[in-house]
Amino acid sequence: MTPNRKHFMDELDDLNAKVVKMGFEVFSSFQNIIKAIEHKDNELANEIMEKDKYINELEVSINVDAYLLIAKQCPVASDLRRIISALKISNDLERIGDYAVNIAKYLVKTKTFVDRFLDSTISLAKKVLVMLEDILEAFSKENVEKAINVSEFDEKIDKEYKETVKLFIQNAKSDDEEKSEEAMRSILVLKQLERAGDHITNIAENIVYLVNGKRVELD
Amino acid sequence: MNNVFNIKNLDLFYDDFQALKNIDLDVEKNKVTALIGPSGCGKSTFIRCLNRMNDLIPSCKIEGNIQYHKEDIYDDNYDVIGLRTDVGMVFQSPNPFPMSIYDNVAYGPRCAGNKNKDKLDKIVENSLKKAALYDEVKDRMNDSAMGLSGGQQQRLCIARAIAMEPEVILMDEPTSALDPIATLKIEELINDLKENYTIVIVTHSMQQAARISDKTAFFLMGELIEVDETDKIFTQPSNQKTEDYITGRFG
Ligand SMILES: Nc1ncnc2c1ncn2[C@@H]1O[C@H](COP(=O)(O)OP(=O)(O)OP(=O)(O)O)[C@@H](O)[C@H]1O
Ligand SMILES: [Mg+2]
Numbered sequence: 001m002t003p004n005r006k007h008f009m010d011e012l013d014d015l016n017a018k019v020v021k022m023g024f025e026v027f028s029s030f031q032n033i034i035k036a037i038e039h040k041d042n043e044l045a046n047e048i049m050e051k052d053k054y055i056n057e058l059e060v061s062i063n064v065d066a067y068l069l070i071a072k073q074c075p076v077a078s079d080l081r082r083i084i085s086a087l088k089i090s091n092d093l094e095r096i097g098d099y100a101v102n103i104a105k106y107l108v109k110t111k112t113f114v115d116r117f118l119d120s121t122i123s124l125a126k127k128v129l130v131m132l133e134d135i136l137e138a139f140s141k142e143n144v145e146k147a148i149n150v151s152e153f154d155e156k157i158d159k160e161y162k163e164t165v166k167l168f169i170q171n172a173k174s175d176d177e178e179k180s181e182e183a184m185r186s187i188l189v190l191k192q193l194e195r196a197g198d199h200i201t202n203i204a205e206n207i208v209y210l211v212n213g214k215r216v217e218l219d
Numbered sequence: 220m221n222n223v224f225n226i227k228n229l230d231l232f233y234d235d236f237q238a239l240k241n242i243d244l245d246v247e248k249n250k251v252t253a254l255i256g257p258s259g260c261g262k263s264t265f266i267r268c269l270n271r272m273n274d275l276i277p278s279c280k281i282e283g284n285i286q287y288h289k290e291d292i293y294d295d296n297y298d299v300i301g302l303r304t305d306v307g308m309v310f311q312s313p314n315p316f317p318m319s320i321y322d323n324v325a326y327g328p329r330c331a332g333n334k335n336k337d338k339l340d341k342i343v344e345n346s347l348k349k350a351a352l353y354d355e356v357k358d359r360m361n362d363s364a365m366g367l368s369g370g371q372q373q374r375l376c377i378a379r380a381i382a383m384e385p386e387v388i389l390m391d392e393p394t395s396a397l398d399p400i401a402t403l404k405i406e407e408l409i410n411d412l413k414e415n416y417t418i419v420i421v422t423h424s425m426q427q428a429a430r431i432s433d434k435t436a437f438f439l440m441g442e443l444i445e446v447d448e449t450d451k452i453f454t455q456p457s458n459q460k461t462e463d464y465i466t467g468r469f470g
Contacts, residue, residue, distance in 0.1 A: 005467040074426055076453045079466050213455030 008073050012082055015065050019086050019093075022058040023136040025051070026093045029100040030132055030196075034125045036107055037118070037189075045104035055097040062090040078213075085210040089139065092199040092206075096132070099192040099199075110185050116171070117186040120164045124193050127157055131200045139203065144211050151204035151218035157197040164190055221248040223387055223417050224269060229283035231264055233276070238264045240441045242283070246387075251409060251418045253432035253449065255425065256464070260438040262421040266389050269419065270306035271299055304331070307380035311392040313372030315364035315379075320356050323364045323375055327383045342382050349415075350378035351408045370401025377408065381416075388412070390420040394427065406431050425465055429453045437461045 029048050036044040066083045069075060075083055131150050138146035165187055172183035201218055208216050224246035231239035238261050246252050246269075254262045264273070271292060273279045285292050292302055315323050324343045333339060343360070347353035352374040356367070364375055373393060380388050390409075394402040409418055409431050422428050428435050429449060436446040437460075445458040456462045463469050 004469060008467070076425070076429065076465050077456055077462050080454065 008069075008079075011065070011069060011073075012079060015062065015069065015083065015086050018058060018062050018065065019090055020136070020140050022055060022062065022090055022093050023132075023139065025055050025058065026097045026100070027129075027132050027136060029055070029097055030125075030129050033100045033103050034122060034129060036104065037125065038122060040107070042108050045107040048104040049101050052097050052101045056094060059090045059094040062086055078210075081210050081213060085206045088206045089203050092202045096196045096199050099196045102192045103189050106185055106189055110182070117168065117182070120167065121186060121189055121193075124157065124160055124164060124190060127153075127160065128193050128196050128200070131157070131197060135200050135203050135207075138207055142207065142211050144208050147204040147207040148218065151201040154197045154201045154219070157194060161190055161194040161197075222246060223248045223287065225284075225286040225289070226268075227284040227286075229265075229268065229281070229285060231261075231268065231273070231282075232278075232280045234278045238441050239268075242443045244436060244443060244446055246417060246419060247434065248417050249413055249415075250433040251413050251420060251431055252434045252436060253428035254419065254421045254436050254438060255423075255428050256438035256444075257469075258423075259440075261441045262438055263391050265438065266391055266419055266421055269387070269389055270303050270308060272308065274299070304383050305385055306387040306389060307383055307385035308389045308391070309373070309376050309380055309393050312396045313369055313376050315367070315372050315375050317363065317365055319361045320364045320367070320375065321360040324378050324382045327379060331383070343378075346378040346382040347375075349381050349412070350374045351404065351411070352378055368401070370397050370404060373397060373401070373405060374408065377405075377412075381412075385416065387417045387419065390418065392421050392423060395423060402427075425453075437464060439464070 029051060032044055032048050035041060036048065066087050069083055070080075073079075131153055134146060134150045134153075137143070138150060168183045168187050168190070172180045172187070174180045174183070198219075205216055205218050208214060208218070222245045224244075226242055226244045226246075229239055229242040229244075230237060242265065254266060256262055267273045268281065268285060269287075273281065281293060287302065287306070291297065292299075316326060318326070321343055324346050325339045328339060328342050333342070344353065347356060352371060355371060356362075356375075364372065367375060373396075377388070377393075394405050397405065406427065409420065412418060413433075420428075420432065432449045434446060435449045435452040437444045437452070437456075437458075439460055445452065445456060445461045447457065451457075452461065453465060456465065
């Protein structure tokens with residue numbers, strides 16, 4: 001049996017590499033957003049917003065590559081799934097990047113990201129960061145088991161999110177207008193983190209589809 | 220399941236060379252079944268078994284069982300002429316007879332004893348209509364068929380097969396000699412025909428199999444590796460060899 005379509009195989013590898021690269025860029029944005037929260041570092045927050053343009057460009061470039069491969073190579077079976085997965089995963093990564101940007105915007109707007117909310121926000125953000133790291137590894141190694149584990153971890157995120165929101169709401173019920181506004185903003189930040197977790201779960205579903213060809217609902 | 224053919228443990232030899240190995244396959248009624256696989260894997264050999272065209276090859280020996288409507292077509296008493304009427308065939312390169320368009324289509328029915336002019340006219344018209352050729356040739360029915368384009372000739376051959384009122388039409392690479400437009404016309408036609416006919420088609424074009432067939436069977440070196448719904452084969456084949464072939468990893 002002679003191997004064929006080397007050129008096409010190379011292009012598929014390139015597409016895959018772009019998705020991995022995009023994943024790392026989003027991961028580093030998330031790493032930075034945690035630092036920015038911790039150190040109230042507005043400069044870093046601005047950097048994240050700036051870098052998001054590059055992440056968006058990567059997504060567009062992945063889309064263009066994928067459409068061209070579909071149009072020109074008539075991919076089937078695992079090749080087709082790889083291209084569809086690249087499209088879907090890059091879309092989720094782009095959204096996760098947007099959540100980092102949203103948080104960055106809140107940081108820049110709020111002069112006071114208050115200490116009393118700091119620990120629980122950081123705690124949730126770090127968990128999302130671990131999920132993101134694990135899902136990127138699951139993707140590059142096409143490890144279904146790991147992908148499913150990551151998606152199961154999302155339940156913990158949801159649980160912690162709900163508990164923390166409750167706590168912040170208690171704080172929001174304050175006569176002090178400024179204080180309640182702080183609490184509201186902090187809840188919005190939490191919401192971004194929780195949504196990021198959902199998109200990581202979507203990525204897990206796409207890894208299962210890529211490897212097994214089966215559409216599953218993980219949540 | 221509404222099967223037209225049931226094939227069980229089919230082995231086929233050309234002298235000592237085994238060209239088909241233990242094939243099990245059912246052909247469903249009013250479906251298009253595509254046979255794919257690399258050159259020399261036995262697709263033509265297999266499709267020729269279904270109307271006993273292999274009888275014409277002296278070295279060819281068959282073991283196992285092919286049932287057409289539950290009857291063993293290789294039984295000594297089986298009516299082969301009747302079988303070839305019910306199971307028509309269209310070949311790779313269009314092969315019209317050197318006679319008029321009308322006579323090409325009327326030839327089979329005439330041989331079958333149909334001499335009534337009005338009836339023949341109707342059969343010719345209907346067959347050409349079903350083969351999506353009528354409008355292009357209605358004004359020149361008495362012209363030689365050899366003056367038609369390749370794509371028209373192939374549709375004429377399909378009309379000729381249809382004129383015999385078959386149940387099954389076997390097609391061995393019917394578009395491999397045609398340009399893309401003529402190919403698309405035949406593909407459209409196959410799609411229309413499956414309402415009334417059962418079609419088994421050999422094709423070298425994976426995209427063609429994906430576009431027009433309901434079921435796809437993948438052959439490799441005389442073995443049937445996998446047969447399944449076409450949708451399944453082209454998104455998630457069960458066998459790695461199928462995957463390697465349809466994704467172009469070898470072949
Ligand atoms: N009449 C014959 N006598 C001897 N061997 C034959 C004969 N016809 C076919 N074969 C052999 O049987 C095998 C299957 O041939 P077949 O023509 O069925 O392949 P195929 O899948 O239709 O190939 P292709 O895609 O090139 O048309 C080949 O190895 C071929 O050489
Ligand atoms: Mg052949």
